[in-house]
Amino acid sequence: MTIVIRSTHPGLRAPLIWGVVFGVLQAASPLAFFWLDTATVYALGLTLIAAVYVGFAVADGRRHVLVAETGVAAVFVIAAASAEVGSTWLIVAGLAGHGLKDLWQHRTGFVTGTRWWPPFCATVDWVAAALIAVALTTTLLPT
Numbered sequence: 001m002t003i004v005i006r007s008t009h010p011g012l013r014a015p016l017i018w019g020v021v022f023g024v025l026q027a028a029s030p031l032a033f034f035w036l037d038t039a040t041v042y043a044l045g046l047t048l049i050a051a052v053y054v055g056f057a058v059a060d061g062r063r064h065v066l067v068a069e070t071g072v073a074a075v076f077v078i079a080a081a082s083a084e085v086g087s088t089w090l091i092v093a094g095l096a097g098h099g100l101k102d103l104w105q106h107r108t109g110f111v112t113g114t115r116w117w118p119p120f121c122a123t124v125d126w127v128a129a130a131l132i133a134v135a136l137t138t139t140l141l142p143t
Contacts, residue, residue, distance in 0.1 A: 015120035022120075023127025027135070042091040042132065043080035049098060049125065050076035056111045065111055072101060092133045099125035 030041040050073040057069035076094055083090035099122040105111060106118035 011116065012119050015116040016123050019120045019123025020127050023124040024131065026124055026128035027131035039084055039088050039091070042088065043084045045128075046080040046083075046091055046094045046098070047073075047077050049095075049121065050080075052117075052121070053101075053105070053111060056114055056117070060112045069111065088132070088136060092129045092136065095125045095129035095132070099123075099129065 026045055029045055030036070030038040033041045053069045054066070054073050057066040060066070076098060079090050079094040079097075083094070102118040102122035102125060105114060106122070
């Protein structure tokens with residue numbers, strides 16, 4: 001007898017799987033930029049992740065969406081810059097917070113045309129945040 005489990009959102013399986021893959025790559029990204037400080041690489045990654053929604057907002061075309069997404073991106077840029085001179089835990093908080101923002105986006109559809117992107121990006125954010133948190137708690141990374 002075969003048991004088949006059907007998801008209520010079957011179109012999300014691929015974005016979630018790819019989100020895990022890219023989350024692992026995001027957490028490992030300092031290895032590719034070995035000449036930079038780890039916090040710098042993570043800070044750059046957080047700002048790039050946050051900036052994606054500015055692009056979506058431009059494509060959306062509504063002024064209030066662009067203003068809101070630019071403001072949200074600015075918060076993540078400030079968090080990334082603060083982590084550069086402060087604690088790497090701010091990167092973990094920023095990634096986790098961005099994942100919550102993605103979840104909100106997926107629920108509300110505030111920015112049009114994102115379809116599969118929010119679940120993918122939330123998965124990237126949360127996987128990377130979890131792996132970085134593990135590295136920080138096991139002293140693999142400076143706090």
